[in-house]
Amino acid sequence: MAKDAGDDGNVKLTYVYADGQYGNFDVKLGKMPLYSTADDGLVVDDYFSGAQVGFGKDLKVTLEAGRWNLENANDHISGYDEDSHEYKNLDKDHKDHAASYQGAELNYGPNKLRLGASYRHFNSNAFKNVEGYRNGSASDDANIWSVGAGYKFDHNWDLFGSFAQNTEADNYDTAHSIQLSYKGTDIANKGTWGAYAAYRYLGQNVALMPTYDTAHTAHLNEKGWEVGASYVPFTNVYTAIEYFDGKDLATDRDAKTLFGRVSFFF
Template identity: 55%
Template sequence: MKKTLVSALTTALVVGAASTTFAAANPFSDVPADHWAYDAVSQLAADGVIEGYGDTTFRGNQNITRYEMAQMIAKAMAKSDVSAADKALIDKLAAEFSDELNNLGVRVSNLERNADMVKWNGQARYRYWSQRYEKENGSKDKKNKDQLTFRFEPTAEVNANWHVKARIDASADPSEDGSANMAVKRIWAQGDYRNFQVKLGKLPLASTETAGMLFDDQFSGAQLTFGNKLKATLEAGRWNLANGANAQSAIKRAADSLDDAANYQGIMLNGTTGKLYGGAAYRHFSSAAFTQINDDASSDDANLWSVGAGYKFDHNWDLSGAYAKNTEADTDATAHNIQLNYKGAQKANKGSWGAYTAYRYMGQNVAFAPLYEMFLTNSGMNNVKGWEVGAEYIPFTNVLSKIQYFNGKKLDSDRDAEGLFGQVNFFF
């Protein structure tokens, strides 16, 4: 808020403090540049304190009510960059219009409250999976699943460097007449500094070096990232195997009975140079559940090594690949992927679209909780290899539609595996 805002509010108070209305002016089509209030009203409009009508006018010569004046004061109270003198004047205005402000839900006793400190984003999402597996006798085992999810992602400002972030999901099975399961999936404090970032709490566990081939989940602990074009990330904490591991995997079943959480430490390196980007990582987990999949049945470790790289040919074409291995597991211990992307859907750009084709080899004892929608934790498909194609489209602003198809083999039986996935997102 600038001094011009205070001047305009002061003028308004002087003109109309003794009555229920007062005159106002503003810089729209009916406020010429030579008008005495042009500069002040321009600043008010820029600060978001006042706004005009849909026909580009503000009709500043007509009277406004005390309630409308209170709305202006409430917006002024939300500003943080004010001098001591300006704040004192706003306090006086707040006292004069306290009844109207209380009706607006503004707590006059907390004049330094900043309305912009908490921001809310979110989405409503529908997802559908249809899967076909070849059985030993050659017949097909069919599995269909769909899910509705409502997600909130609030961000609260603590100060110039620190924010608190969260993700709250409410998910339901549309085929059942029941209530949604709501959970706080993530909540963490994040400090951002020049070439340095720290996160503390329940925060994302993401294998960015492999573009999500291994993980898109959350863990409880701490993360430290530093660097510019080359970034190093250190992580340590606990990962919930029972909730995060692939639904049909041996490690998931063992976690349910032996140990549902694993101690975790990891280090990642990611960098870019020109059109080339890539990264590498090492992650160590320890839990009794890993004894069920390891060469050495007494070992409760999982040691994951991974690398990934990609090249952006131009604005439309992007080729990437990744490889990972769990050096402790005796079977299904590797994963690799190569993917070619064309264009990409942008949710704010109606009519934008993208498509891709990929080959995926998803060993279940290393690709524990991948980002790929076809193989998500709750999808029921894992431990497969094969080809996948997909496309996405923005039919309306902030509405994303997506479809994917996979055709391949199960790694443990070499029998056919086929999947179809569809998704619609409404962002807000």
């Protein structure tokens, strides 16, 4: 538990936390999901170690504080090199790759309309080493604001859009997404399916680790269109295929990703 690894170093702890729920108030302590709900995962979808408190019913307030491992950030932030298997932007001497983190979210969504807003602050020397992060001065902070809005027209159609900006970065500091979804899957019901179409713009210095499967950590800083579909061929078997077609923001070169998944649930 102290090293977050097994005796051979190959076992890692994904998450474990205590969860206390008291009516419309709840508190979590430990290593838990870090998900930017307000923007539906545009900024981050991972795990952090610390504390989270939430309160409210129709208007939900969430406060978080702790540490986030920057090894899980996109490769532009961490500086991960596939040849040397090193994180060039992170602390090489002390091997402390965690950024201090504080965040606050507001989410409202009792009916068909849902709205969200959030602020997240990360602090780490890694940001000083990101190429082109600041023009003329180094900064070890990331201050990220995001908003999101969605509307569920009926049982089938759902539209959601989000925007985020890192006010501390000078380059690739914005991200936005808009997605139209149709139906959806339920692993307990054979034959259910869903599909979506979306446009993504993912600046590397604000979309630190977005939730999208086509935006792998090594393939961020892109813009383009994405389509996907999911299907349940058998009970507790989930399949999905997604395709992204766009451009790299820095080089304007073509960027394409095809992603497939088959999941079995027990």
